[in-house]
Amino acid sequence: MPTIVSYILIALLVIIVVSSIVSMYNKLVMLKFNVEKAFANIDIILKQRADEIPEVIKVLKESMRYEESVLEKLTQLRTSFLNTKSNDEKITLSNDIASTLKNVFSVSENYPDLKVNQNFLSLQARVSQIEDAISDRREFFNESINMYNIGINEFPSFILAKLLFYKEKPLLIITEEEKKYNGIQF
DSSP states (O other): OHHHHHHHHHHHHHHHHHHHHHHHHHHHHHHHHHHHHHHHHHHHHHHHHHHHHHHHHHHHHHHOOOOHHHHHHHHHHHHHHHHOOOHHHHHHHHHHHHHHHHHHHHHGGGOHHHHTOHHHHHHHHHHHHHHHHHHHHHHHHHHHHHHHHHHHHSTTHHHHHHHTTOOOOOOOOOOHHHHHOOOOOO
């Protein structure tokens, strides 16, 4: 009789342990796919912004003698963004593109001909709309990343996360410059 009770207790303990592992695994999978979905939602808009960069460069070249290094950097960032397959690299490149575009538009204030150029004004409005859309989706994306990072670092989930090679993911950040920037003034 005591052996039957022991077997039942061992079986219950095994069931509890297996259930806990399955539950942790399912939670980690859900967090991973939630991050991928959030990135897919924002990736579309990030690509739209990258697609606008050739137009920005074209208008700038036509309208002013801007530093070639900035235009080359913008072109290189766009090319890298379009060629990378890694979501983490896309996030880093997107942050760099945003910073460079802010610099381009803020420096454009020094060029009176550019301020009245209709192509530049419409392009600036288009990029501004894209930036607004990125801003809207950035919050959901960063929340998904935050929940994922917390999930893979919680005990005991982090043990399973390490076994599955889950790594922390970077947030889509807002730079201090972007926080201080109040738009382009004409």
